[in-house]
Amino acid sequence: MSVLKINIVLFGKGNVGKEFLNQVIENQKTFLEKRNIDIQFPIIANSRLAYFEKEGVDKFWESNFALAAIPYKLEDILDYVKIHNLENLVAIDLTDSEELVKNYIPLIQNGFNIVAANKNANTSSIEFYKEVRRNLDRHGKTFLYETNVGSGFPVVQTLRDLYSSGEQITKIRGVFSDSFGNVFKRFSTEESLFLSVLSEAGITGSKKSDSIENLYKNDVAKKTLILAREIGANLEFSDVNILPLFSSELKEFNPKQEYEFDKKMLESYGISKIADEDNHILRYVGEFSVLENKLEVQLVSELQSFPIARLDGSEKNFEIYTKSYGKIPIVIQGSGSGKEVLARGVLTDVFKVAEKLRIREKVLV
Incomplete structure (x- = not known):
């Protein structure tokens, strides 16, 4: 089985975001050996700044973010992934931002799957709720949010x-x-x-x-x-x-x-x-x-x-x-509560997205 490389753009580097990043970094070797999945973070962002990483995120990501993060707009992220031909894209929303949710549809239209702990997309107007799903169907993308309600319980x-x-x-x-x-x-x-x-x-x-x-x-x-x-x-x-x-x-x-x-x-x-x-x-x-x-x-x-x-x-x-x-x-x-449980629930959703990408990859082959 070939290695599946997942490129994650992470929005939110607070307590849950830090825990999620650290869980992935600590277990990357295991994920590669047991699941044939290579998880990379080309972009880490908060509400104002984004850190664009070409070499791969490591345990020093916080200090690197502090040194190299720059102001950004959504277009900067979309341009970056296109220029670098990044595939198997997953946007992870670990914020409670109502503004970020407005970017879900353009993210989907530009090749992103979405995993979210943020509840706002699923509790805003029913029209927006349905429009997100229409775009998911149209572009063949996945939106998972198990942590919206149960910290990862199924x-x-x-x-x-x-x-x-x-x-x-x-x-x-x-x-x-x-x-x-x-x-x-x-x-x-x-x-x-x-x-x-x-x-x-x-x-x-x-x-x-x-x-x-x-x-x-x-x-x-x-x-x-x-x-x-x-x-x-x-x-x-x-x-x-x-x-x-x-x-x-x-x-x-x-x-x-x-x-x-x-x-x-x-x-x-x-x-x-x-x-x-x-x-x-x-x-x-x-x-x-x-x-x-x-x-x-x-x-x-x-x-x-x-x-x-x-x-x-x-x-x-x-x-x-x-x-x-x-x-x-x-x-x-x-x-189940706290940053560890939430981060693990988000990671579980990422692996579900990876399974769907793997299936799609086989179908295309």
């Missing part, structure tokens, strides 16, 4: 396989944020007040309610929308019914009155803090009801016998209900 792939096989999916539901899951597990099972749990989870500052809304609520809503669109839902982010965790009254609440804060927060949901003996636990859940075509994100009280309630504090949970399986969902669950 959630998107499982949904695709079920949907493409004709399985009738009736509902998708789960705890899509491990951090948020841990907050509510502790709040449900310990004699701890909610604001104290938030503080210990690292969510601090004068506007605690705003912080947790921005960090978690919208993130869960985006993941729910991505999964719904994966099975054909023509829905917008504005269609997600996000039940507010905090009422406007609570946003102005005096944090020193924590007990009253907890009481009012739960009253707004019509539930109470559940003790262990009640066999319930609080969970912050994203759900897409296919039959009702309804997307919802809310706080719920779950029986501890249900998979969604038995999660460890750091676990995510994805439940897929189908006609064939009836009331018993397919459950994808596990612990």
Whole structure:
């Protein structure tokens, strides 16, 4: 089997980007020997600067970037890959940039496959979502984003396989944020007040309610929308019914009155803090009801016998209900967060792209 050379243009050299680069550099010899895949990084970029590397990236890439990176525009990258006749192109987006997403279509049109941890392409307008896919089909390219929802768990792939096989999916539901899951597990099972749990989870500052809304609520809503669109839902982010965790009254609440804060927060949901003996636990859940075509994100009280309630504090949970399986969902669950897991998930997607390129290469031969 001949060696397949993959040329990656990496956008985003933050924590996940650094980890991803280091994972590849440390394992390049193994990838070459066991997979016959040679991964190269001709370009590494952040939002302002790009480092164009002719000799191949090594463990000194950070210092080289600092010395040689220059301001760039997308056209500079497209010109560079054409001048150097680079093939098997993969653009990896490890940013949260809305601007970069606008470049996906011209990248696809110029020969790039895309792997993204960035959720914005899959949660912007449905028209843009479909236009990206029209261009992928037209140019024979691949767009993978397993890390959009599960840090690399095979959630998107499982949904695709079920949907493409004709399985009738009736509902998708789960705890899509491990951090948020841990907050509510502790709040449900310990004699701890909610604001104290938030503080210990690292969510601090004068506007605690705003912080947790921005960090978690919208993130869960985006993941729910991505999964719904994966099975054909023509829905917008504005269609997600996000039940507010905090009422406007609570946003102005005096944090020193924590007990009253907890009481009012739960009253707004019509539930109470559940003790262990009640066999319930609080969970912050994203759900897409296919039959009702309804997307919802809310706080719920779950029986501890249900998979969604038995999660460890750091676990995510994805439940897929189908006609064939009836009331018993397919459950994808596990612990996984942080730069190492995300980088490994991105790398897994890169290898999936490589497999498709290898197949295409054989067909052309």
